[in-house]
Amino acid sequence: MELMEPRSPERPRGSGLDVLVSGLASDAHTWNLVYLQLFLEERGHRVRNLGACVPDEMLVDECLRHDPDLVVLGSVNGHGWQDGERVVAALRARPELAATGIVIGGKLGIDGPRGDSQADRLRAAGFDEVFEDHDGIAPFRSYVDRLAARVRA
């Protein structure tokens, strides 16, 4: 595993996705991001890991620069609802990112699971999917597999 290694600017041929993994502006946690990187790499995807405390503007810039197939935002500090809603609006405001896969997952609120209404709100704000910690990794895995199949096709 090489963390923080950017992929080469030319996309290598292959079936994997180019994935950008990132924390949110106020979230200092990184084990979730290290795990996501290994998980995605094992499945044949290429990962650029921005690490923790990524300001909104930096995330937008990195997405524009690298044009990933998928942006995975991990959040576990309890501000995921606020940070996520704000940053996805900034990402979707760029026409280049209108069709990019953008998902968020982790422990999103400070009171534990809050039910579907908050997840719906994040979807309405622009996320393709919202993965809550208590559902485990399986829904994320099937989402990534479906997306990879679609991009291949």
Add this chain to the structure above:
Amino acid sequence: MTGFGGFVAAAARAGELVVQPRMGFGDPARMRAGLAATRDAGVRAVGTITLDSFTRVGEHDSVRAAFADGKQLNGYPIVDHPLAVTRSVLDGVLGPDFPVQVRHGSPRPQRIVAALIAAGLDATEGGPISYCLPYSRVPVEESVRAWTESTRMLAELRSLGRRPHLETFGGCMMAQLCPPALLVAISLLEAVFFRRLGVDSVSLSYAQQTHPGQDAEALRALRALAARFLPDTDWHVVVYTFMGSFPRTPGGAMALLADAARLSVRGGAERLIVKTVAEAHRIPTVEENVDALRVAAAAAAAQRSAPAPAAVEDTGVAAQATAIVEAVLDLHADLGAGLARAVTTGLLDVPYCLHPDNAGQTRATVDGSGRLQWTRTGALPLRGLAETGGELTTAGQLLQALSYLERKFDDAALERECVLT
């Protein structure tokens, strides 16, 4: 001696472990109630104001937006609440018999330190390495500058007859998968950094890891290094209850907390920061924090009256930590400059840390005995002092290592339940 350090020293003389929650609420009334409940918990406790993560990263607009929308924060926003509000939180609670420490996590803490000083407080924690590498993407040089300023602001309080106190966070770093020698070394180096900048009452942290024997060895190494490198200093050691993936069962969570309390007593630590039954799930309530303080104090008291534990094994933690400390202190007459250079040259290189300045050439794992071991040492000055091998390579293996204690304590708790029913 007075202040935070004096309170802990008096407790140590009385043979009692000081216990402390990690507690912070955005709402002032709830924050005050939490401090009062800590003071009245019936144990030798100090209070904590943990700040929210917007304040930690300096996103004050987000704090004010949360105020305006009535959204909950994950800690107390000490910079944005008016001074009168923070004073009203502390008034009649803070006192010589109940010191309060501010915990935050900021690599640029100047505004936080100014706010806590203005509110009449003088104890906080962190450090130029430990609040930069794991928690931010701020360049280490900038964090060193910010912590230099902040430490000097606190040191100035001595001219007013106060005794400011700083605790290193270096004994925690990423909370998991960092071999104890590097935690001990960073904790010690940050304490020396504080001392050289004029704060002469410090505490050195060490976070409970995966193996009680290895942790006891680490605490012994930390105390030996503190005795050697911190002359003319009031210092004590603070243990953090495990900071990684916490057991999900109440029984497992409290058993791990009790283990941390016993480790503190065995290892001669003077203070313990607790975790609660809720840790794996959400931010704990005041009541859960108070319960945890009592469980920890009881476990510590029981350990004091237990027969003397077996001798601590020497597996090389002290030799490794000493080698790292000596190499970093030799880099530069100015320790701040030395710390920044140590990071960029890989003399301090934290496994799995994604910070842009971290060399990222070291790795570690939990070995078959449950101890943390290096699998790659990069440019750490550990030639001949550390064995390596058996690297983690898959997400599943990483998760296994990260959840080692969680599973161990949850499995044991579930087994106990099965036996009882």
